Amino acid sequence: MRRVAIVGAGMTKFGERWEDSFRDLILEAGMQALQSANMKGDDIDALYGGTMAAGRLIGQEHITALIADYMGLNPIPATRVEAACASGGVALRSGYLAVASGHHNNVVVGGVEKMTDVSVSDATTALGGAGDQEWELFMGATFPALYALMARRHMHEFGTTEEQMAAVSVKNHANAAKNPYAQFQKEITIEQVMKSKVVASPLKVFDCSPITDGAAAVILAPLEEAKKYTDTPIEIVASTQASDTIALHGRDSLTSLKATRIAAEKAYKTANVTVKDIDVVEVHDCFSIAEIIATEDLGFFKKGEGGKAAEEGRTALNSDISVNTSGGLKGCGHPVGATGIKQAVEVVWQLTGKAGKRQVDNAEIGMTHNVGGSGATCVVHIMKRC
Amino acid sequence: MRRVAIVGAGMTKFGERWEDSFRDLILEAGMQALQSANMKGDDIDALYGGTMAAGRLIGQEHITALIADYMGLNPIPATRVEAACASGGVALRSGYLAVASGHHNNVVVGGVEKMTDVSVSDATTALGGAGDQEWELFMGATFPALYALMARRHMHEFGTTEEQMAAVSVKNHANAAKNPYAQFQKEITIEQVMKSKVVASPLKVFDCSPITDGAAAVILAPLEEAKKYTDTPIEIVASTQASDTIALHGRDSLTSLKATRIAAEKAYKTANVTVKDIDVVEVHDCFSIAEIIATEDLGFFKKGEGGKAAEEGRTALNSDISVNTSGGLKGCGHPVGATGIKQAVEVVWQLTGKAGKRQVDNAEIGMTHNVGGSGATCVVHIMKRC
Numbered sequence: 001m002r003r004v005a006i007v008g009a010g011m012t013k014f015g016e017r018w019e020d021s022f023r024d025l026i027l028e029a030g031m032q033a034l035q036s037a038n039m040k041g042d043d044i045d046a047l048y049g050g051t052m053a054a055g056r057l058i059g060q061e062h063i064t065a066l067i068a069d070y071m072g073l074n075p076i077p078a079t080r081v082e083a084a085c086a087s088g089g090v091a092l093r094s095g096y097l098a099v100a101s102g103h104h105n106n107v108v109v110g111g112v113e114k115m116t117d118v119s120v121s122d123a124t125t126a127l128g129g130a131g132d133q134e135w136e137l138f139m140g141a142t143f144p145a146l147y148a149l150m151a152r153r154h155m156h157e158f159g160t161t162e163e164q165m166a167a168v169s170v171k172n173h174a175n176a177a178k179n180p181y182a183q184f185q186k187e188i189t190i191e192q193v194m195k196s197k198v199v200a201s202p203l204k205v206f207d208c209s210p211i212t213d214g215a216a217a218v219i220l221a222p223l224e225e226a227k228k229y230t231d232t233p234i235e236i237v238a239s240t241q242a243s244d245t246i247a248l249h250g251r252d253s254l255t256s257l258k259a260t261r262i263a264a265e266k267a268y269k270t271a272n273v274t275v276k277d278i279d280v281v282e283v284h285d286c287f288s289i290a291e292i293i294a295t296e297d298l299g300f301f302k303k304g305e306g307g308k309a310a311e312e313g314r315t316a317l318n319s320d321i322s323v324n325t326s327g328g329l330k331g332c333g334h335p336v337g338a339t340g341i342k343q344a345v346e347v348v349w350q351l352t353g354k355a356g357k358r359q360v361d362n363a364e365i366g367m368t369h370n371v372g373g374s375g376a377t378c379v380v381h382i383m384k385r386c
Numbered sequence: 387m388r389r390v391a392i393v394g395a396g397m398t399k400f401g402e403r404w405e406d407s408f409r410d411l412i413l414e415a416g417m418q419a420l421q422s423a424n425m426k427g428d429d430i431d432a433l434y435g436g437t438m439a440a441g442r443l444i445g446q447e448h449i450t451a452l453i454a455d456y457m458g459l460n461p462i463p464a465t466r467v468e469a470a471c472a473s474g475g476v477a478l479r480s481g482y483l484a485v486a487s488g489h490h491n492n493v494v495v496g497g498v499e500k501m502t503d504v505s506v507s508d509a510t511t512a513l514g515g516a517g518d519q520e521w522e523l524f525m526g527a528t529f530p531a532l533y534a535l536m537a538r539r540h541m542h543e544f545g546t547t548e549e550q551m552a553a554v555s556v557k558n559h560a561n562a563a564k565n566p567y568a569q570f571q572k573e574i575t576i577e578q579v580m581k582s583k584v585v586a587s588p589l590k591v592f593d594c595s596p597i598t599d600g601a602a603a604v605i606l607a608p609l610e611e612a613k614k615y616t617d618t619p620i621e622i623v624a625s626t627q628a629s630d631t632i633a634l635h636g637r638d639s640l641t642s643l644k645a646t647r648i649a650a651e652k653a654y655k656t657a658n659v660t661v662k663d664i665d666v667v668e669v670h671d672c673f674s675i676a677e678i679i680a681t682e683d684l685g686f687f688k689k690g691e692g693g694k695a696a697e698e699g700r701t702a703l704n705s706d707i708s709v710n711t712s713g714g715l716k717g718c719g720h721p722v723g724a725t726g727i728k729q730a731v732e733v734v735w736q737l738t739g740k741a742g743k744r745q746v747d748n749a750e751i752g753m754t755h756n757v758g759g760s761g762a763t764c765v766v767h768i769m770k771r772c
Binding site for chain 2: 001021047052053054055056058059060061062063064065066068069073074075076077078079080081082083084090093094097098100101102103125126128129130131132133134137138240241242243244245246247250258259262372373376377
């Protein structure tokens with residue numbers, strides 16, 4: 001089993017990219033990643049791509065064939081991976097396994113979603129396919145509704161407040177305002193969140209990640225060859241994935257994601273680090289409550305104390321643990337299939353000192369946490385400066 | 387890099403399975419595969435699944451999370467792979483890489499598609515997403531139309547006739563009639579094919595694979611541990627994949643798939659065999675012309691001679707080369723994401739002497755050839771009796 005490094009990273013600006021198509025977006029991110037690795041297309045042996053719902057959003061399946069074609073990468077193997085909102089993270093893990101296995105050397109892994117070609121209502125229905133279509137979506141349980149159930153229960157069990165959830169969004173907008181690639185470039189206040197329209201009580205518009213177009217890409221190479229391409233390779237020291245019931249009603253708990261706990265535990269063990277060693281983490285905050293639950297499940301805070309920690313500023317930039325420096329899904333945007341790769345790009349930029357105004361001091365070890373659906377898939381990566 | 391074997395295989399009967407849902411189908415195939423490997427769910431470390439268009443056909447994405455849940459396999463990593471009609475083959479290759487990398491030991495790889503929940507027209511549109519949506523489907527070029535262009539050009543360049551194409555379908559129905567898992571259980575005649583309704587000239591209904599529900603699954607394990615599970619492990623001695631332009635108009639030739647040639651060449655080299663060593667092959671005959679082109683591109687016949695070979699019976703059971711003993715996509719059916727795995731199941735059954743009335747004598751080395759779209763993805767596997 002070979003050791004694997006990230007030697008290049010790139011992403012588009014996230015947002016409502018009305019004038020750019022799916023293929024424009026991935027090309028932009030892919031080319032940026034290639035250039036940052038000082039590579040040409042000929043250097044790439046295989047392509048992995050994460051997209052959730054291109055079939056329903058743009059009428060296109062077989063999207064990595066499209067990407068390989070438009071990036072001029074034929075005839076390399078091109079493989080699409082899908083795990084709902086965790087599509088990017090699972091694609092990264094698939095690329096990682098391809099390099100680790102010795103079958104491929106240099107692999108580009110991209111994530112992309114073009115969501116604004118359909119109505120918000122159609123996008124919400126497409127996203128509902130991440131849960132159990134027959135037992136959840138068909139009955140009317142969209143994703144805001146599912147996460148509202150989790151939020152309500154977290155409030156009931158631990159006294160978490162709506163203001164604490166709002167604090168997550170306020171912090172993520174503050175980080176996004178420092179990130180030129182983020183969809184939202186302005187700060188918001190607790191009061192604004194609290195006064196925003198209710199989507200599914202207790203979740204309001206500003207507790208929810210937006211509909212976003214965007215793409216991100218990273219280049220993987222065997223660690224022993226990484227210095228050929230960059231002076232600052234980032235080793236992937238753990239790549240773990242776990243599953244749970246697809247429907248929320250099948251779980252033991254509404255306030256914790258078992259797949260996150262299992263993937264994280266395995267990741268810490270594989271990387272031989274503890275949660276205290278993590279300097280920067282991108283977690284899956286599709287809703288504000290999701291970030292609170294994630295910071296608990298990953299071990300940054302005790303179960304039930306995530307809301308309080310957010311309120312006290314312990315997850316802000318250069319605090320106890322810098323959470324979602326990119327702005328997270330809430331502030332940076334959430335082009336579903338791209339999110340898992342964007343998380344990796346942000347961590348790479350943090351660990352290589354390229355994060356500009358949102359740079360975490362002396363960041364050496366970073367983590368990404370990408371969730372599919374309401375927690376049926378979770379992927380965790382730990383990355384380290386070499 | 388570890389050597390990998392198939393230690394279990396199973397599939398549902400293919401057909402119009404009105405009373406069975408997507409989850410019923412994959413459960414049936416998966417359980418059969420597990421039982422044939424004498425394994426329980428606890429023995430499985432990871433799941434890979436191939437499905438093309440569940441989002442549009444049943445409103446469900448995130449399908450391996452669903453499968454892991456319904457098979458009782460949580461919390462193992464569960465990854466969906468998609469490459470249009472090559473989804474199954476690419477999933478098999480992904481599972482192969484996961485075992486070869488040493489990250490997972492026993493892996494179940496499934497393929498499934500539930501196509502009859504929507505109209506044939508909606509299914510055809512969904513399948514159109516395998517090509518270039520913007521430049522082909524949007525302009526009205528469905529898949530029968532694209533393959534009709536290829537057929538017409540093959541006739542023009544090489545004198546291939548409609549009767550030769552019909553001979554492919556006749557042979558595949560003959561094989562299907564010997565396969566209890568096949569959608570079609572009766573033989574047809576050249577005359578019947580020639581008189582069937584034109585879909586896209588020169589292709590008629592009986593030149594086209596049908597709309598099918600079905601699922602198939604195989605279990606992979608490291609070769610050195612394979613005998614723990616079965617007396618007849620089948621080693622995967624080559625697993626190769628290549629890409630080409632997604633749109634037909636981007637290619638040098640309409641009568642040859644470059645991705646097939648590249649994947650096949652690499653497969654023969656990796657497995658250290660020649661085309662003469664192959665005893666049985668499942669090729670991707672989504673249309674009769676596709677089988678003719680495939681048998682040429684894989685090297686069984688010279689370019690332009692595939693039609694004549696089919697007409698002369700050189701691809702029939704126990705002839706020069708036994709092609710599509712399962713009945714192929716035409717006779718056995720084509721539940722898109724399941725097809726690549728079904729091909730592997732058929733080859734495993736042939737190599738282990740379990741193919742009943744359609745058994746090829748002394749089959750030792752087999753091959754599968756799975757194509758996505760009009761040839762933008764091609765996956766080739768070579769398998770060998772241990």
